[in-house]
Amino acid sequence: MDGVIGPLDTGLDFYRQVLALRGYRQEVLSADIANASTPGYKAMDLDFAAALKAASADTPQPGAPGPVWLVDDPRDLSPGAAAPGSTAAAAAGAVKYQAGTEVTLDGNSVDLDQEKVAAAENGVDYEAAATFATQTIRMLTVAINGSAAQQAGGA
Numbered sequence: 001m002d003g004v005i006g007p008l009d010t011g012l013d014f015y016r017q018v019l020a021l022r023g024y025r026q027e028v029l030s031a032d033i034a035n036a037s038t039p040g041y042k043a044m045d046l047d048f049a050a051a052l053k054a055a056s057a058d059t060p061q062p063g064a065p066g067p068v069w070l071v072d073d074p075r076d077l078s079p080g081a082a083a084p085g086s087t088a089a090a091a092a093g094a095v096k097y098q099a100g101t102e103v104t105l106d107g108n109s110v111d112l113d114q115e116k117v118a119a120a121e122n123g124v125d126y127e128a129a130a131t132f133a134t135q136t137i138r139m140l141t142v143a144i145n146g147s148a149a150q151q152a153g154g155a
Helices: 002-034 048-057 087-093 112-145 148-154
Strands: 044-046 095-097
Touching (some): 002 044, 002 048, 002 087, 048 087, 087 095
């Protein structure tokens, strides 16, 4: 039975990682927006591709138990608090200062318009990943239980 569950779990684990990373990126972008007028604040962003690659590289093989990632506090996403190879460690390790933005006289490098656009795009990407995950779960449910039409006709 484990051989059957493993591949199903692996596909859903990818969406779990994507959603977790998109959510964390939204937190980073929100912090930039909140600190747009804070003197000396440097704008940051999550290198999503690098974080997903790092999180996927250490994903356990199908059937092997993996770590459960339950985060109640964003501070738990620091590299010291996260298990090596976890999505949280990959996310925290891929946060970088933004380059190419103009720094104001007070040392702040947040471009509010750019941050809002990035946050909106990330929100759309999060919603798309959530929709794909939902559709995958629906397809699995139909494959396991059969369609409603088959159940009504066979009963």
